[in-house]
Amino acid sequence: MKRLALLFFSVAILFSCSKEPVIFTLTTSANPSEGGTVNGGMQYNEGEIATISAIPSAEYEFKNWSGSASGTSPSTTVVMNSDKSVVANFIKKKYPLTLNVEGEGSITEKVIKQGLALTDYNSGTVIELTAIPDEEWIFVEWKGDLTGSENPKQITIDKSKTVTAVFLKKQYPLTIEIEGSGNVVEKVIKAGAATDYNSGTILELTANAQNGWNFIEWQGDLTGTDNPKQITIDKAKTVKAVFQEEEKVAIRLIPSYEGVRSNDELQLRITNSKYDTIASIEWEIYDKWGQGIGWSRTSTQTGVGLNGEWYYEAYKNSDVKVSIKFPQNLAYEFKGWGDNIDSKDLTIEFKAESNILLEPRFEPIKHTIPNDEARLYLASTCRDFGLFGYNEGGICGTNSKDILGGYDRYNDQVPLVNLYDVTRMRFVGPLGKVLKKDYNGMFLEYMKDLRILSLPSSGSNHSNQYIEKFDGSIYPKLKELGIGNIKSIDLSNNIEIEYLGIYESIELTELDISNNTNISDIYLRNISIQNLDLKGFSSLTDVDLIGLDVESLNFEDSDNIIYLDLENLNNLKSIVFAENEATVRMKIYNTNLEDLDLSPNKELKTLHIKDGKLEILDLSNNGDLKDLYASECANLKCVIANQYQLDNLGNYEWYLPQGVEIKLNCD
Secondary structure (H helix, E strand, C coil): CCHHHHHHHHHHHHHCCCCCCEEEEEEEECCCCEEEEECCCEECCCCCEEEEEEECCCCCCEEEECCCCCCCCEEEEEEECCEEEEEEEEECCEEEEEEEEEEEEEEEEEECCCCCCCCEECEEEEEEEEEEECCCCEEEEECCCCCCCCCEEEEEECCEEEEEEEEECCCEEEEEEECCCCCEEEEEEECEEEEEEEEEEEEEEEEEECCEEEEEEEEECCCEECCCCEEEEEECCEEEEEECCCCEEEEECCECCCCCCCCCCCCEECCCCCCCCCCEEEEEECCCCCCEEECCCCCCCCCCCCCEEEEEECCCCCEEEEEEEECCCCEEEEEECCCCCCCCCCCEEEEEECCCCCCCCEEEEEEECHHHHHHHCCCCCCCCCCCCCHHHCCCCCCCCCCCCCCCCCCCCCEEHHCCCCCCCCCHHHHHHHHHHHHHHCCHHHCCCCCCEECCCCCCCCCCCCCEEEHHHHHCCCCCCEEECCCCCEEECCCCCCCCCEEECCCCCCCCCCCCCCCCCEEEEEEECCCCEEECCCCCCCCCEECCCCCCCEEEEECCCCCCEEEEECCCEEEEEEECCCCCCCEEEECCCCCCCCCCEEEECCCCEEEEECCCCEECCCCCCCCEEEECCCCCCEECCCCCHHHHHHHEEEEEECCCCCCCCCCC
């Protein structure tokens, strides 16, 4: 009991004697002061653990702790068992400056502000860069984080940067000159550029002579006769390659032929034309190198006249081949190559060892015209106008160039070549009377240049008695054709034809003019065709169709028709017109039409119509129609007109059958 009392007494004494808490101070600072701030500096109880952190300013970074703390972590702890001082150490950020070089040269760096640390620079450092080119190089520009061509030039380091200095080799021109005929090939042996070459470039020059020439020597900044030869470009240089020509011989060709006219006009045609060729000449000349020279290897020459001549300068010992070729409907005969070549072959071959003259000789084939009266008119025909058999009114003047070309008109042999350039052939007047059937159209097949051909129908005393089947391919330049009394006609090759007239040809049952869409005037009278395709005929202006067996006509592509005449088309049931403002006059007689739509013809001014089936005629869209002749339309009952027409009927000349009504509507 005594011990228990003593224990309670001791405890009471202990509690009554306890001390106040111990406080310690943690002091923080930044080094340098502008480098950043430190959190955690304050008072702590004895034994308490303090947490501190370093926060760097812009363009600084935390390095380490010193004083009562250590380490490199920006956040750490300190045990507070006494007053303590902690320092956060900061350093400037550093950036690398990467320097590159294009070409050959170097870059020097000079610090303008602050110092450098090895290869990285403190933020804000200003560096002056100087580009120094090597020998035979030049500085061109800065690239990357520094631009321009100023040298030296400063750059501020505020981040990682890369700068490239661009250097180029000095360049010098090499001028190549040619004396003679040839060229020089440049081959780069070391380095090089296009036209100007980098300094130090080594070139291999090769002189290539053209056929017929030889390389002689180099002159200028390169000398000697070696080929190829090298040259080093270390300054602007000029080199001349000298060539010398091989020996040549002259080859002359002069056609010789019997004259067929009394003047110096074209006598012999030598052309490529399929139709008007008399003869063609082909050349092949090969030099000793196997190459064609002069004209092209096979060249057909054109346009030889009375004094026509070909002249070639060929290299000596060249192989020569010359050929004469004749087309169909030959008007000349070949008689040989003249005194220097003993041959009548159409092709000759020889070696050009010396100058030579070739004289291909021709004689015209002649056509017999036994009728003296016909020759009389041929002798007065005007070739200036290309009109065969016509000189009325003296249109040729006093110096007419006649078809006979100076031949005695009493000589019945007329050269066929005289007929080749006739452009207009009309069997009219006295000539038509004397050219009887016994000639069988012999003239026509030679008149390849015909533009105008008129062979009238059997209704006249100078009618077509020569041709039953007309082949237009003989006359590719034909623009106007008037013909009658034929059984068939082929115009597929006459795409230039503009005027077509076919008359009184009852036996003609088919007509294909699909290739002749340039026709502007078409006259077809009394022929037995049942179909007429005018699709695509946009040039039609004058249409005259009489006595055909067609059932329909389609003018939907023909919006330029001015005059339309349709007569005695007894089977015609329908007509389709194009929208147009061209048609001013129309004549429709004796058809099988029950309906007629004239609304597309807005400018129609005159209408002649005679038809037995039309009951209603609508003219309400033809406001300019002032002249109407329909008095012989036996079944016509009503004419539709617009209000303006009704109000002005007194000013129109409309002739209608008695009793026909003119109204706004026909029920």
